[in-house]
Amino acid sequence: MTDERPIGEDDLQAYLDGRLAPGRLRSVEAYLADSPAAASRVAVEAEQRQALRDRLAFKAAEPIPARLRVAHLVEAGRRPARFRPAAAAAAAIWLSIGLAVGAAGGAFLAKDGLPLRQAAADTAARDAITAYRTYVGERLHPVEVAADQEAHLVQWLSRRVGHPLVAPNLTAQGYRLIGGRLLPAGAEPAALFMYQNDGGQRLTLYARSSAAEKETAFRFESQNGVSAFSWIDEGCSYVVTGSLGRDELLTVAQAVYRQYEDKAKPPERGTL
Amino acid sequence: MRQPDDGGGASPLDEIASLLEPQIPGLRRYAWALLRDDETADDLVQDTLERAISRWHQRRQDGDLRAWLFAIQRNLFLNSLRQRRQRGQQVGVETLDQVAAPDGHADGSAGLKDILTGLDALPEEQRSVLLLVGVEDLSYEQAARVLDVPIGTVMSRLSRARERMRRFMEGGRSAVLRRIK
Structure with a gap:
């Protein structure tokens, strides 16, 4: 028995996808046998469907990167990228995971609070990326205070952020300071220094006080072509952000880190 | 395959991993496409998996894990597109729209490369339906859930997507652009 309803576009799609019921399949085959033009269109589309599958097959066949393992994701304590940048929100999310996965979840939340600390570093990185995206493309007013007032800029931002900042010299990396601005970061302020090279490429150094953690290792993060290296040192979060490759950005981040190290403040100047 | 509440046997983490990880190859393929x-x-x-983990407890009423994951991923993708548009001024993150020929995986075959060019000629909703149904083998019901439209819309989008792809491959980019207007 064949199904006698007229053949529709949806039947042809389901034919291509192999999703027709047997009765309907016979009807469609009969239709195509009588309609050479439709049959040749369907044949081409079937071929293209297969070509697309073949073309993309390699990706599904790749071994999955370790960073996508569930155990890794949970242990690294990263919070979802689009959540509000507040350590409290991050904590709540990871706590909810702990609840969701039950008692055994405590095991991976309990490691010295590691997820929460890393979440704090991640939050700074993501805020920095947001600031980068907001201001780096800005033509008219990329900065609030231009580099010709560097001393004032650094002093002002240091006072507001509550940490002795420097505007690192990145000429060795091809970048010069164009200025900076003050940004809101949750309940507190953050500082943004912007640099530019001769090609017009810009990058930023973001800094703010870190209540959650005093020191972390370098972390790398990349979102849609914007990359960031972040670290926390002496209670201050630093994030170097740019539309650069990982290695190039790392060179800059290391230069910034070293200059802050060299500037290592005697203890009595540690707070302003 | 439900989350165990007794804490015995496999840990909840293992449970989540055993359900999520089999979906990763398909999610990676869709994301890459x-x-x-x-x-x-x-x-x-990674964002998709993190979100899924953090909302794991909301999963049960959804029932279909695969559709749920692809929906999360597509929504995150659309959000990132939207954020980019809002930013307006280009900041060197054009990866989403201006897709270069993937020379790293070109396989040396012009024919295979062309099919991705054809894919790029489609608007996102047609691209997604083609990928979800034609490549990821989601059922029409699952695709409807991912795209958040009725099944009838899935079918007509699929039909338009395949037609546009076919015309593009036959007539080249200009013909398709004229059709888009």
């Missing part, structure tokens, strides 16, 4: 950049695509998958 949308973004055409290895690193960015895996960032999207």
Whole structure:
């Protein structure tokens, strides 16, 4: 028995996808046998469907990167990228995971609070990326205070952020300071220094006080072509952000880190 | 396959992993097809998995894990597109729209490369339906859930997507652009 309803576009799609019921399949085959033009269109589309599958097959066949393992994701304590940048929100999310996965979840939340600390570093990185995206493309007013007032800029931002900042010299990396601005970061302020090279490429150094953690290792993060290296040192979060490759950005981040190290403040100047 | 509440046997983490990880190859393929950049695509998958883990307890009423995951991923992708548009001024993150020929995986075959060019000629909703149904083998019901439209809309989008792809491959880019207007 064949199904006698007229053949529709949806039947042809389901034919291509192999999703027709047997009765309907016979009807469609009969239709195509009588309609050479439709049959040749369907044949081409079937071929293209297969070509697309073949073309993309390699990706599904790749071994999955370790960073996508569930155990890794949970242990690294990263919070979802689009959540509000507040350590409290991050904590709540990871706590909810702990609840969701039950008692055994405590095991991976309990490691010295590691997820929460890393979440704090991640939050700074993501805020920095947001600031980068907001201001780096800005033509008219990329900065609030231009580099010709560097001393004032650094002093002002240091006072507001509550940490002795420097505007690192990145000429060795091809970048010069164009200025900076003050940004809101949750309940507190953050500082943004912007640099530019001769090609017009810009990058930023973001800094703010870190209540959650005093020191972390370098972390790398990349979102849609914007990359960031972040670290926390002496209670201050630093994030170097740019539309650069990982290695190039790392060179800059290391230069910034070293200059802050060299500037290592005697203890009595540690707070302003 | 439900989350165990007794804490015995496999840990909840293992349970989540055993359900999520089999979906990762497909999520990576879909992400890569949308973004055409290895690193960015895996960032999207990572965001998707993190979100799924953090909302794991909301999963049960959804029932269909695969559709749920692809829906999360597509929504994150669309959000990132939207954010980019809002930013307006270009800041060197054009990866999403302007997709270069993926020379890293070109396989040396012009024919195979062309099919991705054809894919790029489609608007996102047609690209997604083609990928979800034609490549990821989602059922029409699942695709409807991912795209958040009725099944009838899935069918007509699929039909338009395949037609546009076919015309593009036959007539080249200009013909398709004229059709789009």
